[in-house]
Amino acid sequence: MPQTRRTDELMDGTALTAPRTPSPRDAPVLRWGVIAPGGIAASFVEALRTHTGQRVVAVGSRDADRARAFAGRFGIPAAYGSYAEVLDDAQVDIVYIASPHSEHHAHALMAIQAGKHVLVEKAFTRNAVEAEQLTTAARRQGVFCMEAMWTRFLPHMDVVRQVLDLGLLGDVLTVTADHGQFMNPRTAYRLFAPELAGGALLDLGVYPVSFAWMVLGPFASITAVGDTTDTGVDAQASIVVTNDAGAHGLLNTTLHARTPTTASVSGTRARLEIEGDFYAPATVRLVNRSNEPLGCHVPVLREGGLCYEAAEAARCVAAGRLESDLMPLEETLRVMRALDRIRADLGVSFPSE
């Protein structure tokens, strides 16, 4: 059931158009296998348990004890000490790949070749070449494949898409978005490790870049400045993108500061503001040229937003679709090319690239 208009709190006089996002509970049920039970895998499984009817039936870790501990924590029936065993399990319909960026290509390719549908954590791969290989393999194998860019599937992003489609902003001129977190190299090793394809851009910056792409469409130009960590991954980047219509995107990401993590889309008639964290369930406000509020969307669900991407994957798989219209592989590919270009501007490459 789509959420109704009542879910949008009437604020500032008007509610923005209601999201069309179906309830995650109503999605057809898939049997999920989880590869790489780290931090986000735990959040994903928790979100599925709390907000969907999806079944997590297997987990695989490089270490059998870790797999058993994760399975015990979430009541998952099968725990394997290797990823390959998850792929051999006939009970598994779809595999959620939650390993570091450097490993996505190998793990997703294994799953695709085993005939499993895949949901691959963001950033999809280290670079566009790997992304193209996964895309080709999934299409050849005829399995569903999607980047787990969870923001795309959140209800407030559907409100943004509707406002854009209705032309309420007039001509879009400027998009802003940032994602910076203060990361400690001692506790966030992965983010500072070149061999794991760490850095601000693939972990955090992918959100503003993907958002700008959703709003602006294909980038006509990309320019970035930034700097690197002592370990040689990108620490901070400020990025300017343009599209063919002459609109600009001003994007920032950093590992060294907690930035507002807000986003905005300004047009000739009105502006959309998304509160921080814009990439998570967030309030969206529509403001006119005189800076007066026109309407507001307030999310119903603040926690567990990863349930929406799982529900989208489940709906697509049940309908026999190999891609999601909300995050098509072609768009993931183009975002990966943009990330490559930004890293080139920053002079950052990963080992064995």
Ligand SMILES: NC(=O)c1ccc[n+]([C@@H]2O[C@H](COP(=O)([O-])OP(=O)(O)OC[C@H]3O[C@@H](n4cnc5c(N)ncnc54)[C@H](OP(=O)(O)O)[C@@H]3O)[C@@H](O)[C@H]2O)c1
């Ligand atoms: N959607 C979101 O909100 C969100 C948030 C955070 C992260 N992410 C994404 O999720 C992915 C994983 O991030 P995370 O923060 O969950 O990472 P994490 O906590 O470090 O977990 C990654 C897991 O990958 C496995 N792994 C496989 N090969 C590895 C290697 N060579 N080195 C280290 N670990 C390896 C490990 O599990 P085993 O050894 O037990 O197999 C590890 O626990 C990334 O793509 C990241 O961008 C998404």
